[in-house]
Amino acid sequence: MLDYRAHKLYLILMFIPHTLIFLVGVFGLPLINYGIGVSLAEERIFQIIISIVAIFIVEVIWILIVQEVFARALRFIFELFIDVIPDDGRTEEEAMYVVYGGRKAILAMEFGQHPKEWSQEVMEHIPNADWVQRLFYKDVVAERIGMMKVHYTTNPETPYSDFEVNTLLEDFNLKKGMIETYLCDKALRRGLYNYAFFLFLLIVHPAG
Secondary structure (H helix, E strand, O other): OEHHHHHHHHHHHHHHHHHHHHHHHHHHHHHHHHHHHHHHOOOHHHHHHHHHHHHHHHHHHHHHHHHHHHHHHHHHHHHHHOOOEOOOOOOHHHHHHHHHHHHHHHHHHHHOOOHHHOOHHHHHHHHHOOHHHHHHHHHHHHHHHHHHHHHHHHOOOOOOOHHHHHHHHHHOOOOOOHHHHHHOOHHHHHHHHHHHHHHHHHHHOOOO
8 A cells, every 4th residue: 555545544543542642641641640649648748749750750651651662563553454655756764654644744754855955835834734833833934944945045055954054043033932842843732731731730639
């Protein structure tokens, strides 16, 4: 099965497991951490301290189980039954990236190329790739990648590295800030959901 078609099948088969992982990660872990503190101490201050300490222990266990075991097991089962065929000249590694990311993965790979190679489709997609980015940072992201496209097209000899890009963005006052970094990164944003719910539990203290 071609990689982009395998992606559609992967979404259908793995929608429920991935949804459960998301819900447990955002709501289940804070409940577990809060519950550990409540069950191991009677004084409110010690409940809070134990709950905070439990965050580090429980999350390490969760990451190891989900990322290293459960997620890999899901992918292994899928790959065991589905023979993925790379399309459009992609390598096997790139094909698997497309299986798990779909069209967004294809455009992300194209975006990883030199700026002078970016297509109009890629430049239109990146500002809209994430819903938070689309709502609050679309214009600045579009300006950022547009500037990079023009700069590296007109100055092809300019080195293209993280350092050079950061320097260029600073010169044009377009460097990504910390708030944008956290809000527009799905993994970091999921962590914010997690800690916000945990803080809510500590403040409301439903067990008390």
